[in-house]
Amino acid sequence: MTAAHIPVHVPLVTKPMGIWQSLQAARRNLLSIIPAIATKQPMVSGRTGKRWHMVMDPGAIRQMLLENLDNYPKSVVTKNLLRPAIGDSLFIAEGAHWRWQRRTAAPVFSHRNVQNLAPIMAEAAERSCDRIAAAGPRAVDMAEDMVRTTFDVISEVTFSGDGTFDGQAVHRSIDAYIAEAGKISLFDILGFPDWVPRPGRMMTGKATAQMKQVADEAVEARRERGAKGVPDLLDLLLAGEDPETKRQMNTAELRDNLLTFIVAGHETTALTLAWSLYLCAFDQQVQDRARVEAQSVLKDRSATGEDVANLPFIRMIADEALRLYPPAAMISRTAQADDTLCGRDVRAGDTVIIPIYALHRNELLWEDANAFRPERFADRKSIERYAYLPFGDGPRICIGASFALQEAVIILATLLSRFRFTPVEGRDPDPVMILTLRPEGGVWLQADPV
Incomplete structure (x- = not known):
């Protein structure tokens, strides 16, 4: 397949890099530190200040995420990057503290609750269509519009638009935090402990504190007011309790999890949509097939929750976009005890990385790995379970x-x-990754009514 038939991708490194080179590359694009051989081998190991391993073998990944989960908690680097902004929320917490939060939050994302939120998603889609139509015959940055669209959804889903919470301000604060403090530090690569100050995070401390104060006030206001009408995400979390201990989240725990859901709950979906639209524009035959399916089901209305099961090819496009451009394109763990992965020794303290971007393009697992082929998801049972991880897997699969x-x-x-x-x-x-895999420069597309 020629380069003209391959959608945009990250050029992976072909030569070893030292600490300084790795730092410079990681700050520009975290994916650029992945060696190209990671797309051709089951495991790659090296040393950049400390020992690291990249694992692309589904059996070894299963061992890390399921069978020997407690030996591979989220890496110190990941926690150092995120804890100042989202505390010990569900995304970062470990052990018993993670388990009770997960048990408390799981009912919030039940099938029934998710289905009840479909009309909010349909209304946001309609507003996006109105904006695109109003722009007229000119290019639109669909990445920017998808961020706006999915933020409309999460704002309504989280706070029912009750005006007690400035969601846009909170999102801007977290985005600024990720842009500066979230960039990997030389101290992180060298494995310095969390108490060693990181200059970028020190500079953003005031904005983060203000953001948390705004969220705390919104939580307390809702606690006093109580739920009205159809319960939103905050209502459900306030009412939630651990089924085993009956414990409920306090204000700080509610706030940290809400901030996590607000950012993770809209940016990752916005990225999936932006990359899906880029790929549909890249391959007009795929887009034509998707349009026929959509129009046959929807006629002239927006999609509903009930329609989703009748739109299998559009789901395949989203799945393939998540394969080629997974929002969480790299996850790292810190080994707690000696272990063996792919017949190779892993020592306590080693950083063990699952480079999902490379896993999803590994030639041992995927035919024409860099090509855009949604039909590969027509038979999901044919795809090896731990070869495709857009949402992670095991007990910590994305809630x-x-x-x-x-x-x-x-x-x-x-x-x-x-x-x-x-x-x-x-x-x-x-495609550039700092904490998520974003389309730098935007996704500029011409949108013509059909």
């Missing part, structure tokens, strides 16, 4: 996966049924 997929299919089907998207010459997005 909002069904929410994100329903939202992606509803919005994508609605847009494709109304518009034909074509690429803008010379404006291809650049």
Whole structure:
């Protein structure tokens, strides 16, 4: 397959890098430190200040995420990056503290609750269509519009638009934190402990504190007011309790989890949609097939929760976008005790990385690994379980996966049924990861009504 038939991708490194080179590369694009051989081998090991291993073998990944989970907690680097902004929320917590939060939050994302939120997703899709139509015959940055669309959803889902919470301000604060403090530090690569100050995080401390104060006030106001009408995410979390201990989340725990859901719950879906639209513009035959499916089901209305099961090809497009451009494109763990992965020794303290971007493009696992082929998901049983991890797996699989997929299919089907998207010459997005895999430069597409 020629380069012209391959969508944009990250050029992986072919030569070993020292500490300084690794730091510079990681601060520009975390994926650029992945060696190219990671797409051809089951495991790659090295040393950059400390020992590390990259694992692409599904059996070894299963061992890390399921069978020997407690030996591979989230890495010190991950916690150092995120704890100042989202505390010990569900995303970061370990052991008993993670388990009770997970038990408390799980009912919030039940199938029934997620289905009840579908009308909010459909309304946000309609507003996106209105904005695109109003822009007229010119290019639109669909990445920016998808962030706005999914933020509309999470704002309504989280706080029912009750005006007690400035969600936009909170999102701007977290985004600024990720842009500066979230960039990997030389101290992180060298394995310095968390109490050693990181300059970037010190500079953003005031904004983070203000953001948490705003969220705390919103939680307390709702606690006093109580739920009204259909319960939103905050109502459900306030009412939630650990089924074993009956413990409920305090204000700080509620706030940290809400901030996590607000950012993770809209940016990852926005990225999935932006990359899906880029890929549909890249391959017009795929887009045509998707449009036929969407129009046959929707006629001239927006998609609903009930429609999702009848839009299998559009779901395949989202799945393939998540394979080629997984929002969480790299996860790292710190080994707590000696272990063996792929017949190779892993020592206590080693950093063990699952480079999901490389796993999803590994030639041992995927035919034409860099090609855009949604039909590879027509038979999901043919895909090895731990070869495809857009939402992680094991007990720590993303709690909002069904929410994100329903939202992606509803919005994508609605847009494709109304518009034909074509690429803008010379404006291809650049896949860059700091904490999530974003299309740097935007996804600029011409959108013409059909």
